[in-house]
Amino acid sequence: MANLEDMKEIARKARIDVIDMVYNAKSGHPGGSLSCMDILVALYHNIMNLNLDENGDRIDKFILSKGHAAPAYYAVLSSKGYIPHEDLKTLRKIDSYLEGHPSNKIKGIDVSSGSLGQGLSIANGMALAKKLDDKEGYVYCVLGDGEIEEGQIWEACMTANKYRLNNVIAFLDYNGLQIDGTIKDVKSVDNLNEKFASFGWNVQEIDGHNFEEIISAVNNAKKSLKPNIIIAHTIKGKGVSYMENEAGWHGKAPNEEEYKIAINELSK
Amino acid sequence: MKSTRKAYGEYLVSIGNDTNVVVLDADVANATKTEMFKKEFPKRHIDVGISEADLIGTACGLALCKKTVFASTFAIFMTGRAYDQVRNTAAYSHVNVNLCATHAGVMVGEDGPTHQCIEDVALMNVIPTMKVLSPADDISTKKILELCKNEEGPKYIRLGRSDVEDIYTENDIFKIGGSNTFGNGTDGTIFAYGPTVAIALNSKKELAEKGIDVRVVDLYSIKPVDRETIIKCAKETNKLVSIEDHSIIGGIGSIISNVLCEEYPKKLEKIGINDTFGKSGSAKAVYEYFGLTKENIISKFI
Numbered sequence: 001m002a003n004l005e006d007m008k009e010i011a012r013k014a015r016i017d018v019i020d021m022v023y024n025a026k027s028g029h030p031g032g033s034l035s036c037m038d039i040l041v042a043l044y045h046n047i048m049n050l051n052l053d054e055n056g057d058r059i060d061k062f063i064l065s066k067g068h069a070a071p072a073y074y075a076v077l078s079s080k081g082y083i084p085h086e087d088l089k090t091l092r093k094i095d096s097y098l099e100g101h102p103s104n105k106i107k108g109i110d111v112s113s114g115s116l117g118q119g120l121s122i123a124n125g126m127a128l129a130k131k132l133d134d135k136e137g138y139v140y141c142v143l144g145d146g147e148i149e150e151g152q153i154w155e156a157c158m159t160a161n162k163y164r165l166n167n168v169i170a171f172l173d174y175n176g177l178q179i180d181g182t183i184k185d186v187k188s189v190d191n192l193n194e195k196f197a198s199f200g201w202n203v204q205e206i207d208g209h210n211f212e213e214i215i216s217a218v219n220n221a222k223k224s225l226k227p228n229i230i231i232a233h234t235i236k237g238k239g240v241s242y243m244e245n246e247a248g249w250h251g252k253a254p255n256e257e258e259y260k261i262a263i264n265e266l267s268k
Numbered sequence: 269m270k271s272t273r274k275a276y277g278e279y280l281v282s283i284g285n286d287t288n289v290v291v292l293d294a295d296v297a298n299a300t301k302t303e304m305f306k307k308e309f310p311k312r313h314i315d316v317g318i319s320e321a322d323l324i325g326t327a328c329g330l331a332l333c334k335k336t337v338f339a340s341t342f343a344i345f346m347t348g349r350a351y352d353q354v355r356n357t358a359a360y361s362h363v364n365v366n367l368c369a370t371h372a373g374v375m376v377g378e379d380g381p382t383h384q385c386i387e388d389v390a391l392m393n394v395i396p397t398m399k400v401l402s403p404a405d406d407i408s409t410k411k412i413l414e415l416c417k418n419e420e421g422p423k424y425i426r427l428g429r430s431d432v433e434d435i436y437t438e439n440d441i442f443k444i445g446g447s448n449t450f451g452n453g454t455d456g457t458i459f460a461y462g463p464t465v466a467i468a469l470n471s472k473k474e475l476a477e478k479g480i481d482v483r484v485v486d487l488y489s490i491k492p493v494d495r496e497t498i499i500k501c502a503k504e505t506n507k508l509v510s511i512e513d514h515s516i517i518g519g520i521g522s523i524i525s526n527v528l529c530e531e532y533p534k535k536l537e538k539i540g541i542n543d544t545f546g547k548s549g550s551a552k553a554v555y556e557y558f559g560l561t562k563e564n565i566i567s568k569f570i
Binding site for chain 1: 321361362
C-alpha cells in the first residue's frame with residue numbers, strides 16, 4: 001500500500017503520462033484526466049482491494065463513469081502493471097488496443113464507458129450482486145460533474161437508495177467546468193449536497209487533491225448504511241498551469257511548445 | 269393458446285431455483301410477466317421503477333458479476349429509450365445479458381402507436397454482436413430462452429402481448445442461427461417470425477386446398493439469420509413472401525433482401541408496416557388494418 005509521499009510521486013508521474021499520451025495522440029481529454037488523477041491514484045494504490053476472490057473476480061470493483069478521463073485511467077492501470085508502460089503512447093492509434101474511451105477488452109477494466117451517465121447504474125448492479133451473494137468488497141465509481149446532468153444518474157441514485165447499496169462509493173470529480181463553459185452557466189447543478197442527501201445518499205465533501213482527505217472519506221463511507229457520494233472539489237487541468245481551470249482544455253491536445261511547458265512543470 | 273410473455277414468465281419460474289438467476293423489471297412486471305418470478309423468488313427480482321436506462325445498466329452490472337440475468341420492459345422502452353445503454357454498456361462490453369422485451373409490434377393493440385414498437389428488430393439488428401431472437405409460441409419461447417441462457421454475449425429476445433397458437437412440440441429443435449421449415453412445397457415460401465408464423469401456417473393450409481403448395485420458414489433467429497435456408501428456398505420455390513409485425517424497413521424483409529441480393533437475386537414481397545406508425549384498436553383489428561392476415565398472404569399467391 002502506497003503512503004502519502006508515494007502517492008504524490010505516482011500521481012506526478014501519471015500526470016506526465018497523461019500529457020505524453022494526449023500529445024502523442026494529438027487528441028484526448030487532458031483537463032478532466034488531471035482533475036480526477038489523485039482520486040484514481042488513491043483508489044488503486046491505497047484504498048482498493050485488487051485481489052481476486054474464489055471466482056476470479058476482483059474483490060473491489062471500479063468504474064470510470066466519466067470515460068473521457070481514459071488517459072488518467074490508463075496511466076494509473078499502467079502504474080499497477082495492468083498496461084505495459086510503453087503501450088501508453090499508442091493511445092487512440094489504429095493499431096492500439098487503447099481506445100479513446102475505456103474498453104473492457106483492456107486488462108483490468110471491467111466495463112466499457114464513455115457515453116456519460118451510465119456508470120452508476122452498472123456500479124449498482126455490481127453492488128447488488130455482492131449483496132445477493134453476501135460478498136465482501138466495495139464498488140467504486142468516478143463521476144464527472146457535468147455528467148450528472150444526465151438523468152440516468154438520478155435514476156441510479158434512487159435505485160441505490162431503494163436497495164440500500166452502502167457498498168457503492170462514488171466520487172464526484174467536481175472541477176466546475178464542462179465543454180461549453182462553467183457547470184454553473186451550462187446547467188447549474190447547484191446544492192449538490194442537498195440533492196444527493198435528498199436522494200438518500202451519504203454525502204461527504206473533500207478536497208479531491210488531498211490524499212488524506214480522500215482516504216479518510218472512504219473510511220467514513222465504509223461505516224455508512226447508505227450509498228455514498230464523495231463530492232471531491234478538484235481543479236480541471238490540475239498540475240499544468242495554463243490548463244488549470246480552463247474549460248478549453250477539456251478535449252484538446254497541447255502543441256509542441258505547450259507540451260514542453262507541461263512536462264517541465266510536472267517534472268519539478 | 270398462450271402469449272409468449274406468459275411463456276417467458278413460466279420459463280423464469282422454472283429456472284428460479286438456480287440462485288444465480290436474477291430478473292429485473294422497470295415497473296411493468298405484471299405485464300412482462302416477470303411478476304411470476306417475483307412471487308416465487310422476491311429477493312432476486314429487482315424492480316428499478318420507471319427508469320429503463322437504469323434498468324439496462326443495473327442488469328449489466330449484475331451480469332458482469334457473473335449473475336444469470338434476464339431484464340424486461342416493453343420493447344419500445346428497451347430498444348428506444350435505452351438504446352444507448354443497450355449499445356454502449358450491454359453490447360460494446362459484450363455483457364452476458366438477456367434483454368427480454370415484451371409488447372413488441374402492433375399486436376399491443378389498444379395502447380396505440382406510442383407503445384407499438386415496430387422498429388426494435390431493426391434497432392437491435394444493427395448493433396454489433398447483438399443476437400436477436402423472436403419465438404413464435406409457448407414451447408419455442410422456452411426453448412429459445414434456454415438457448416440464450418447458455419449463450420454468451422448480449423441477446424435481445426422479442427416477445428408479444430397477445431395469445432398465439434401452439435405450433436411446436438417438445439421434440440422440435442432450435443439453435444442460434446437456425447430456422448424451422450414447415451413443408452417442402454415449391455410454389456412459394458412464406459418467411460415469418462414471432463406471431464406471424466401461425467398466420468403463415470394457416471395460409472399454407474388454405475393455399476394447399478387451392479392446389480398451391482408453399483412452405484413456411486420460421487426465422488426465429490433474426491440475427492444471426494439462417495442464410496442457407498433463405499438461399500435454398502429462393503432456389504427451390506417460385507414466389508417469396510415475408511410477413512412480420514414490424515416495419516418492413518429494417519425488418520426481416522430487409523434482412524432477407526440483403527441475403528438474396530448478395531447470393532441469389534430474386535424478388536421478395538414484403539408484408540409488414542410500411543413507413544407508418546401503428547394504430548389503436550384490438551390486436552385483431554390492427555392486424556387486419558395492416559394486412560397482417562392469412563387473406564393478404566393468400567392474395568400474393570393467387
